Amino acid sequence: AQKITQTQPGMFVQEKEAVTLDCTYDTSDPSYGLFWYKQPSSGEMIFLIYQGSYDQQNATEGRYSLNFQKARKSANLVISASQLGDSAMYFCAMREVNFNKFYFGSGTKLNVKP
């Protein structure tokens, strides 16, 4: 089974609007971390936001927030007030406490329209 599932291969959003990128995960480990990365066309991987499995509040970092629904095993990324520079691939990832591996989803390509 896939550890991380991103069901939106591509999405469009109008500039200045909010957008939600979906991510569901699969683990039986009670302790895990969830991450979102941005990959612009240059190829670099930029860390955006982190959520721990025991965190009571949803993580926020500037215009990025993580909608963490533990019972549903989802960790959706919300980008508020989209900017043209937000156009990129976005990857959801998970790290389980007992492993040194990071599992990545297949990514969502976000296009921000002016």
Add this chain to the structure above:
Amino acid sequence: SQTIHQWPATLVQPVGSPLSLECTVEGTSNPNLYWYRQAAGRGLQLLFYSVGIGQISSEVPQNLSASRPQDRQFILSSKKLLLSDSGFYLCAWSLGAGINEKLFFGSGTQLSVL
């Protein structure tokens, strides 16, 4: 501060030729090191990871190998490249085994096997 260097940035190799990609980390000790491959427009596939010198875990059986001759050096190799080895290769590191320890990525190597 910690930095990660990966080279070369681009590489064009004929089928059947050998490969050596190198990655070094500065500013930290005993990092966990990772090699990922990304096919065009796709997600990240974990190839190898290492928790210490000489300790290599392989995730995908293939004609690639990895070595960690020094604490902060990680090398990806092949004796004979295949067409299917083409892709974007990313080296990454993380500290410790905590669920909040994120991955830091190198700038990547675009490998084209012709």
